[in-house]
Amino acid sequence: MNLSELxxxxxxxxxxxxxxxxxxxxxEFAQCEVELTVPEVRICELSILIKNISATExxxxxxxxxxxxxxxxxxxxxxxxxxxxxxxxxxxxxSETPLEQLSEMESDALCEIGNIVMNSCLASLxxxxxxxxxxxxxxxxxxxxxxxxxxxxxxxxxxxxxxLRMGFxxxxxxxxxxxxxxxxxxxxxxxxxxxxxxxxxVSA
Amino acid sequence: MQLVLAVxxxxxxxxxxxxxxxxxxxxxxxxxxTNPIEGIEIAKEKQAKLDMILLDFNMKEMNGxxxxxxxxxxxxxxxxxxxxxxxxxxxxxxxxxxxxxxxDKPLSQEKIDDMTASFKTRQIKGKAx
Numbered sequence: 001m002n003l004s005e006l007x008x009x010x011x012x013x014x015x016x017x018x019x020x021x022x023x024x025x026x027x028e029f030a031q032c033e034v035e036l037t038v039p040e041v042r043i044c045e046l047s048i049l050i051k052n053i054s055a056t057e058x059x060x061x062x063x064x065x066x067x068x069x070x071x072x073x074x075x076x077x078x079x080x081x082x083x084x085x086x087x088x089x090x091x092x093x094x095s096e097t098p099l100e101q102l103s104e105m106e107s108d109a110l111c112e113i114g115n116i117v118m119n120s121c122l123a124s125l126x127x128x129x130x131x132x133x134x135x136x137x138x139x140x141x142x143x144x145x146x147x148x149x150x151x152x153x154x155x156x157x158x159x160x161x162x163x164l165r166m167g168f169x170x171x172x173x174x175x176x177x178x179x180x181x182x183x184x185x186x187x188x189x190x191x192x193x194x195x196x197x198x199x200x201x202v203s204a
Numbered sequence: 205m206q207l208v209l210a211v212x213x214x215x216x217x218x219x220x221x222x223x224x225x226x227x228x229x230x231x232x233x234x235x236x237x238t239n240p241i242e243g244i245e246i247a248k249e250k251q252a253k254l255d256m257i258l259l260d261f262n263m264k265e266m267n268g269x270x271x272x273x274x275x276x277x278x279x280x281x282x283x284x285x286x287x288x289x290x291x292x293x294x295x296x297x298x299x300x301x302x303x304x305x306x307x308d309k310p311l312s313q314e315k316i317d318d319m320t321a322s323f324k325t326r327q328i329k330g331k332a333x
Contacts, residue, residue, distance in 0.1 A: 006216070013214040016262055017309050020289030027292040034292060038213065038264045124289070128310050202220045 001043055001160055001185045010195040011164065012039040014128050018121035019166045019179050025120045029113065030170050037167035037178075043185065046149065047157040054145040062142045064114025068122055070133040072191035074184060076118045079148070080177030107140050114138045121179060129194040149182065160185040205229040205255050205320060210236045211243035211271070212260035212287070217311070221258055221287070224316035240266040244274050251278065256323055258307075261288035261295075269295070272302055282326045285319055287311060 003011065016039050023034045042049070053061070063079040089109040090097065115138045126133040141148045146157075155161065165180040183191065205228075210221045218236040225234050232255075237243050240263050247257060257275070261268035268286045275284060285305035296306045305322060307315050 009215050013216050016214070017289035020262065020309070021291060024291040024293070027294060033294045036262055036290065038262055199216060202216060203223065 001162075001188075003041070003043065003162075006199065007192060007195060008041050010199055011041055011162075014125055014195070014198070015039045015041075015164050015166065015181070017128060018124040019168075021124040022117045022121040022179065023168060025116050026113075026168060026170075029116075030172075033171040035169045035171065039164060039166045042163045042165075043160060044163070045157070046155055046159045046161050046182075049161060049163055049182075050145045050149050050157070053149070057145070059144050060142075061145050061148045062110075062140065063148045064110055064118070064138050064140055065148075066114065066118045066122075066138040067136045068133050069136075070126070071129075071131040071194060072133075072183070073187055075182045076122060076135075076179070077148075077182070078114045078117055078177060078179050110140055111138045114140075117179065129198055131194055155182070155184060162188055205232045207250065207254050208232055208234045208256045208258065209243060209246055209250070209254055210234055210258045211238075211240050211263075212236075212258075213238050213263045214260070217260065217287075217309070220311050221316070224311060224313050225320070227313060228317055228320065239263075240268075240271045244271065247275055247279055254279075255283065256320070257284045259284065259286050261286055261290050269298060272299070272304055276302065282330060283323060285323075 019036060019039070023036055026034045057079070061079055063077045065075060065077045067073070067075050086103070086106065089106050118138065119135055122133045122135055150157070162183040162185060163180060164183075165178050167176065167178040169176040205225070208225055210218055212218050212221070215238065218238070222234040222236060225232055235246060237246065240259070243257070243259070247254060257279070259268045259271055268288065272281065272284065272286070275281065281303045285307055286299050287307045287309055289309040291308050299306050305319060307319055
């Protein structure tokens with residue numbers, strides 16, 4: 001599967017808008033500026049994606065994952081390096097919180113952050129594309145890249161996926177991660193139709 | 205409104221900007237570029253002929269704020285706006301403290317019309333003072 005230049009431009013632009021809005025949520029709880037990278041779009045086999053992410057991010061990943069459905073469906077995820085997760089929790093719990101308490105609250109807090117950020121991103125996409133996107137409850141997955149990117153073994157490794165990614169980094173430099181969407185190429189048709197309608201609307 | 209420069213790495217966003225501006229100002233020429241470095245060169249060349257510059261924020265070669273820092277050496281920043289979905293308060297403050305307008309994406313005809321009206325008011329105020 002290939003995307004046309006226009007489809008790629010549209011995907012990047014709406015994702016950029018979604019993550020842009022989500023970055024305001026991150027900045028609000030982190031109380032500092034969040035730097036964003038420009039969006040990337042890749043279409044490849046899931047196995048290749050896993051290999052590439054392992055090569056750049058290491059084989060251990062932590063992610064808050066949220067499946068979404070509606071006119072188009074897929075998996076949204078906020079990935080971060082495992083050692084950064086306590087920093088992320090400390091940001092919302094406050095730096096005076098004892099380490100023990102932080103560890104206890106870690107998964108709850110991470111789910112909550114992921115939920116706010118991904119919902120903010122998806123809500124923005126829904127508004128732009130005039131579509132109602134339903135989200136499932138977020139869950140935390142920690143493990144090797146393959147475990148994280150194939151939750152519940154939903155997608156076979158030889159599956160072609162569209163991978164959208166935007167990195168974020170806190171100004172303080174303590175935390176970096178990225179927001180990404182993995183879309184099954186079999187189910188991307190509806191999204192491409194929504195993008196086409198959006199394009200027709202903005203270019204009419 | 206006769207000449208506008210729009211800089212955005214998305215061609216779709218540029219198309220939108222051009223459409224909205226020309227709907228309200230049919231005779232306005234809108235120069236569109238996807239690279240901010242090229243945008244700075246055009247701004248240098250056109251200078252005071254430009255009625256307005258619209259910039260995206262998140263661009264590969266240079267972000268919108270760094271582009272502003274280059275533009276301020278030779279261009280009146282009260283004629284510049286940043287259009288972005290990156291609505292972090294800290295960032296918006298940095299932009300508006302430079303005297304640059306901030307418009308949140310997605311864009312609409314109403315937002316572009318409000319922005320051009322605001323530029324006109326600024327120019328009148330500028331001339332009066």
